Amino acid sequence: MIAPIAGVLFDGIAYGMLLFLLSVGLSVTLGLMNFVNLAHCAFAMLGGYVTVTLMNSYGWPFFATLPVAFVAAGAASVVLERTLYRRLYRASDLDQVLLTIGIVFVSVAVAAYLYGTTVQPISVPDYLRGSISVLGVNLARYRLFLVLVAAVITVVLIYGVEHTRFGAQVRAAVDNQRMARGLGINVDWTFAVAFALGSGLAGLGGALAIEIVGLDPYFGFTYLIFVLIVVSVGGLGSIGGSLAAAILIGIADITGKYYLPDLGAFLIYLVMVGVLMWRPTGLFGRR
Amino acid sequence: MRGSHILSAGAALLLATATAQAADTIKIGLIMPYSGIFADTSTQMDGGVKLYLQQHGDTVAGKKIEIIRRDAGGVAPDVAKRLAQELVVRDKVDILAGFVLTPNAMAASDVSAQASKPLVIMNAATSIITTKSPYSVRVSMTLPQVVTPLGEWAAKQGIKNVFTMVSDYGPGIDAEQAFQKAFKAANGEVLGSVRMPVNNPDFSPYVQKAKDSNAQSVFVFIPAGTQPAAIMKAFVDRGMTPDKVKILASGELTDDSALKNLDNSAVGVITAYHYDHSHKSALNETFVKDYRAANKGENPNLLAVGGYDGMHLIYEVIKKTGGKVDGASFIAAAKGMSWESPRGTIAIDPETRDIIQTMYIRRLESVNGKLQNVEFDKAERVKDPVKAAMSK
Numbered sequence: 124m125i126a127p128i129a130g131v132l133f134d135g136i137a138y139g140m141l142l143f144l145l146s147v148g149l150s151v152t153l154g155l156m157n158f159v160n161l162a163h164c165a166f167a168m169l170g171g172y173v174t175v176t177l178m179n180s181y182g183w184p185f186f187a188t189l190p191v192a193f194v195a196a197g198a199a200s201v202v203l204e205r206t207l208y209r210r211l212y213r214a215s216d217l218d219q220v221l222l223t224i225g226i227v228f229v230s231v232a233v234a235a236y237l238y239g240t241t242v243q244p245i246s247v248p249d250y251l252r253g254s255i256s257v258l259g260v261n262l263a264r265y266r267l268f269l270v271l272v273a274a275v276i277t278v279v280l281i282y283g284v285e286h287t288r289f290g291a292q293v294r295a296a297v298d299n300q301r302m303a304r305g306l307g308i309n310v311d312w313t314f315a316v317a318f319a320l321g322s323g324l325a326g327l328g329g330a331l332a333i334e335i336v337g338l339d340p341y342f343g344f345t346y347l348i349f350v351l352i353v354v355s356v357g358g359l360g361s362i363g364g365s366l367a368a369a370i371l372i373g374i375a376d377i378t379g380k381y382y383l384p385d386l387g388a389f390l391i392y393l394v395m396v397g398v399l400m401w402r403p404t405g406l407f408g409r410r
Numbered sequence: 411m412r413g414s415h416i417l418s419a420g421a422a423l424l425l426a427t428a429t430a431q432a433a434d435t436i437k438i439g440l441i442m443p444y445s446g447i448f449a450d451t452s453t454q455m456d457g458g459v460k461l462y463l464q465q466h467g468d469t470v471a472g473k474k475i476e477i478i479r480r481d482a483g484g485v486a487p488d489v490a491k492r493l494a495q496e497l498v499v500r501d502k503v504d505i506l507a508g509f510v511l512t513p514n515a516m517a518a519s520d521v522s523a524q525a526s527k528p529l530v531i532m533n534a535a536t537s538i539i540t541t542k543s544p545y546s547v548r549v550s551m552t553l554p555q556v557v558t559p560l561g562e563w564a565a566k567q568g569i570k571n572v573f574t575m576v577s578d579y580g581p582g583i584d585a586e587q588a589f590q591k592a593f594k595a596a597n598g599e600v601l602g603s604v605r606m607p608v609n610n611p612d613f614s615p616y617v618q619k620a621k622d623s624n625a626q627s628v629f630v631f632i633p634a635g636t637q638p639a640a641i642m643k644a645f646v647d648r649g650m651t652p653d654k655v656k657i658l659a660s661g662e663l664t665d666d667s668a669l670k671n672l673d674n675s676a677v678g679v680i681t682a683y684h685y686d687h688s689h690k691s692a693l694n695e696t697f698v699k700d701y702r703a704a705n706k707g708e709n710p711n712l713l714a715v716g717g718y719d720g721m722h723l724i725y726e727v728i729k730k731t732g733g734k735v736d737g738a739s740f741i742a743a744a745k746g747m748s749w750e751s752p753r754g755t756i757a758i759d760p761e762t763r764d765i766i767q768t769m770y771i772r773r774l775e776s777v778n779g780k781l782q783n784v785e786f787d788k789a790e791r792v793k794d795p796v797k798a799a800m801s802k
Contacts, residue, residue, distance in 0.1 A: 134614040235446075252647070
């Protein structure tokens with residue numbers, strides 16, 4: 124009896140980690156910069172396509188493509204930030220939503236034009252396939268790897284925001300832009316870097332997601348809803364909150380589908396409604 | 411007075427040319443999702459249509475065939491209906507054809523019924539579509555037609571019990587019911603079943619449930635696209651490889667785009683389907699060779715065959731009727747027609763206007779290092795079981 128429960132919990136955590144990687148960047152940009160970036164998952168998709176292209180057309184090993192996916196998504200986001208997004212930092216939420224949802228539509232069309240609408244093939248190294256058995260619990264290796272990556276990234280992020288000079292600048296710029304500028308902090312530059320890092324993480328998440336969920340041009344839309352749920356449940360701008368919310372949603376989704384298959388797909392929405400009624404700003408939201 | 415004579419003469423002349431043109435040309439309006447998420451399906455289907463025209467020319471029984479293409483853009487019954495109306499009223503097409511998606515085919519069927527225009531369904535696979543218009547005829551398949559023989563076959567092989575997993579939408583539920591019915595009728599036992607959301611990112615809980623049921627076999631139906639690879643990887647990750655558990659499915663699970671994402675751990679998956687490009691026949695070899703040549707080496711799939719056979723049906727009907735393509739004459743000629751398709755011998759059921767064809771049972775094998783669906787058993791002259799049950 125214990126083994127199936129533990130197995131399902133593990134799958135839930137691993138799925139949550141995937142959601143965390145996809146959504147933490149959005150939590151940062153939305154929470155810190157107050158910018159509603161619905162195109163976040165389009166950057167994740169970009170990372171995915173970078174990995175697919177490098178592996179299939181250039182024969183790169185899977186691991187070598189991951190940093191490139193990160194950098195490519197980050198770089199692309201900086202270009203968009205400099206050319207489009209920054210014009211709307213002071214605009215209304217609706218304007219921001221319209222711009223960024225438009226970018227998602229564009230991303231779908233571009234990806235379909237370049238790669239076709241079929242799912243992209245990818246093959247991860249053999250040692251990441253199959254599963255290992257720990258105390259009778261079946262753990263899929265790739266999911267184990269995901270959990271590991273997400274743990275490392277969480278530690279790095281929390282350290283980066285809480286204990287580095289750059290993190291302090293970002294927090295200062297968010298809390299009071301005018302004061303931060305007055306102190307000589309280059310707020311524009313700080314935001315651009317934070318935005319690039321957030322999108323880069325999405326790119327990495329997109330690359331890591333392919334093995335589990337596949338990649339097609341609609342990625343930017345398919346995962347938008349999950350990512351928004353994680354961000355709103357976790358609370359804007361909170362890395363720990365995103366992690367907690369992602370794990371909660373991941374476990375709710377997987378265990379729900381396992382134990383209550385008829386209800387399974389709706390459970391995450393119930394969880395979201397429940398959490399937001401209890402804490403309207405999310406689990407770790409400050410405002 | 412004189413002026414009006416000239417005018418009416420002119421009008422008569424115009425009318426004469428118009429009718430002459432109408433008599434010499436047969437217009438076919440193709441409605442498919444040329445853009446959007448289903449664009450690749452249209453590429454295949456239209457590829458089949460184009461290939462038929464390329465092989466057989468665009469003139470038949472003295473009539474020139476003219477094709478008018480319209481983009482439905484996805485699941486859009488309203489758009490499909492409007493396009494069908496415009497094609498009939500404005501472009502004066504004689505035949506409506508194409509239809510990848512069920513809702514679009516249903517909507518256009520209304521137009522076909524009202525305007526008495528023949529409607530050739532080249533893919534959309536829900537059983538009841540053909541009952542919507544007395545002038546529609548289908549050359550593709552229905553899902554119950556695919557999975558019923560699979561259920562019977564599985565029981566005959568001595569498989570005692572099964573766990574079924576289907577996507578939670580019309581075709582999935584059709585597949586679940588048809589398979590379970592056939593399997594139970596042959597004394598098989600269904601140990602459990604799940605219906606999975608269509609937009610399902612992670613299959614692990616469902617696969618775990620199937621595993622925990624300890625069933626000898628699993629039946630799967632999910633739409634082609636991102637999902638086949640994802641669910642197969644979930645099976646492999648949990649050690650549910652085909653050497654331990656029989657994995658039974660309709661052919662979507664192992665179509666070409668899915669195979670690119672799978673490796674040898676999927677060898678042994680058993681699927682039922684009406685067409686695979688590896689089918690062995692002289693006609694199919696030519697078909698595949700020509701299709702590849704015209705489409706950058708892509709292999710044709712069921713949609714290409716649907717387009718190809720749809721055009722064949724239209725050509726044969728025109729030959730038989732000498733060019734009469736009003737709804738009643740077209741359907742009268744199409745009923746009972748039988749021909750050799752790249753997938754084998756197929757026929758149009760005179761009672762239901764639906765297709766009768768052979769279902770192949772295939773095993774996924776590694777042939778020269780590449781995964782391939784290898785046919786090893788078959789059920790011949792399979793009719794759509796749903797309409798067969800309705801008429802009883």
